[in-house]
Amino acid sequence: MTDETKVDQTLDVRGEICPNPDVRTMTTLEKMEKGQILEVLVDYPLSVERIPKNAENRKHKVVKIEKVSGPEHRILIEAKANK
Amino acid sequence: MNPLIFWGLLVGLVFGFALSRGRFCMNSAFRDIIVLKDYTLLKAVGVAILVSMIGFTIMDKTGVIALNPKPFFWGANMVGGFIFGIGMVLAGGCASGISYRAGEGMVGAMSAVLGLTLAGLMTSMGSFKPAADFLQGTTKMTLPDGANLTLANVFGISHHWLAFGIAAVAIILWIIFAIRGRKAEKEEKASLCARIFKHGWGWKSTGIVIGIVGMVAFYSSAAAGRNYPLGITAGWVTILKSLVMGENFLNWIAMMIIGLVLGALAAALIAGEFRLRAPSPGVLIQTFCGGLLMGFGAVCAAGCNITHILSGVPQLALSSMLAGAFIILGCWAAAWWMFVRPMRKL
Numbered sequence: 001m002t003d004e005t006k007v008d009q010t011l012d013v014r015g016e017i018c019p020n021p022d023v024r025t026m027t028t029l030e031k032m033e034k035g036q037i038l039e040v041l042v043d044y045p046l047s048v049e050r051i052p053k054n055a056e057n058r059k060h061k062v063v064k065i066e067k068v069s070g071p072e073h074r075i076l077i078e079a080k081a082n083k
Numbered sequence: 084m085n086p087l088i089f090w091g092l093l094v095g096l097v098f099g100f101a102l103s104r105g106r107f108c109m110n111s112a113f114r115d116i117i118v119l120k121d122y123t124l125l126k127a128v129g130v131a132i133l134v135s136m137i138g139f140t141i142m143d144k145t146g147v148i149a150l151n152p153k154p155f156f157w158g159a160n161m162v163g164g165f166i167f168g169i170g171m172v173l174a175g176g177c178a179s180g181i182s183y184r185a186g187e188g189m190v191g192a193m194s195a196v197l198g199l200t201l202a203g204l205m206t207s208m209g210s211f212k213p214a215a216d217f218l219q220g221t222t223k224m225t226l227p228d229g230a231n232l233t234l235a236n237v238f239g240i241s242h243h244w245l246a247f248g249i250a251a252v253a254i255i256l257w258i259i260f261a262i263r264g265r266k267a268e269k270e271e272k273a274s275l276c277a278r279i280f281k282h283g284w285g286w287k288s289t290g291i292v293i294g295i296v297g298m299v300a301f302y303s304s305a306a307a308g309r310n311y312p313l314g315i316t317a318g319w320v321t322i323l324k325s326l327v328m329g330e331n332f333l334n335w336i337a338m339m340i341i342g343l344v345l346g347a348l349a350a351a352l353i354a355g356e357f358r359l360r361a362p363s364p365g366v367l368i369q370t371f372c373g374g375l376l377m378g379f380g381a382v383c384a385a386g387c388n389i390t391h392i393l394s395g396v397p398q399l400a401l402s403s404m405l406a407g408a409f410i411i412l413g414c415w416a417a418a419w420w421m422f423v424r425p426m427r428k429l
Contacts, residue, residue, distance in 0.1 A: 014360060015361050017174075018108065018110065019115070043358065045106060049283050
């Protein structure tokens with residue numbers, strides 16, 4: 001996949017049950033350096049809707065949400081960008 | 084076979100569709116009060132209860148249905164509810180949550196349904212039955228005339244006025260909070276068709292639709308000889324019992340479950356969200372064990388989260404309020420242990 005954004009870390013939570021995709025995304029973001037980009041691969045519909053919202057609430061910046069195929073989405077988040 | 088049970092299939096189709104589009108799950112609703120501090124689904128649950136409470140009361144007053152609160156046995160309601168609450172965190176979904184996600188192709192949810200059904204059958208007619216019978220039998224309480232306890236009849240007040248009063252207070256509080264905390268929720272700019280079939284629903288639409296499904300369920304289920312609104316566990320248990328014993332026990336609630344799974348499947352296919360997908364084997368075992376706890380808890384407490392919180396609380400049943408409270412406590416205990424505690428260590 002060609003993408004102009006440099007990804008620092010990838011979190012693959014495809015197939016995971018509620019709320020692991022959300023919790024693991026948030027804990028991973030907390031451990032990352034400011035400005036680093038996290039790529040989340042997720043196919044659980046509730047988390048696809050909720051991860052961007054909760055990441056923004058926790059002062060991270062959602063760079064991109066992209067539908068890969070079927071329920072699978074790729075979300076790019078910049079850690080602590082708004083701090 | 085009573086042909087009226089096919090109404091259950093129809094109710095289930097709409098219920099499953101709404102659950103899937105609204106991502107409606109009480110495990111997420113209660114758990115995320117302490118884990119993610121996200122209250123969206125909690126608001127959907129609140130609206131659904133409110134709509135059903137007003138609907139059931141009007142239907143009872145006009146003689147369309149007769150309210151049928153579950154019997155109150157405090158020990159079984161508390162123990163069963165608490166175990167169910169722990170189970171749903173391990174299973175990654177409440178009884179309705181794992182059922183609709185099984186229809187969407189999530190294998191983790193299917194394994195939880197398997198556990199729920201197996202333990203449910205073992206508790207309703209197998210080796211776990213004595214434990215549930217003991218808890219129910221030793222702690223059962225009724226009014227002197229044998230009526231099941233509700234918040235209205237224990238205080239000797241009119242059910243209709245109390246239900247309308249609670250609904251009115253809830254609506255007034257809601258309006259006050261809505262005016263104070265107005266944050267302009269983003270309006271989606273999409274066609275009505277796309278909003279219904281392609282996108283996730285907002286909490287208000289989800290709550291209203293599920294509340295109305297509950298009303299239609301009560302009417303059609305009573306017509307088919309089962310005087311109660313929605314439930315989940317009994318439906319799965321009846322399907323397994325029919326399969327194991329080779330005899331057709333299918334009733335309204337079993338047909339409703341078949342419809343629910345098909346409705347969620349249809350919703351996921353239309354939205355392009357269907358795919359068979361599985362977590363690691365360890366998580367599959369975890370969801371199965373969670374399902375087992377849920378199955379025992381639901382039959383012991385005489386109801387899962389749908390039977391008690393969505394169908395019983397609107398009838399002001401004391402059993403449902405107690406079981407519901409302990410489902411929430413169990414959920415919080417497990418969610419604190421599994422998610423909040425590890426996050427604090429960071």
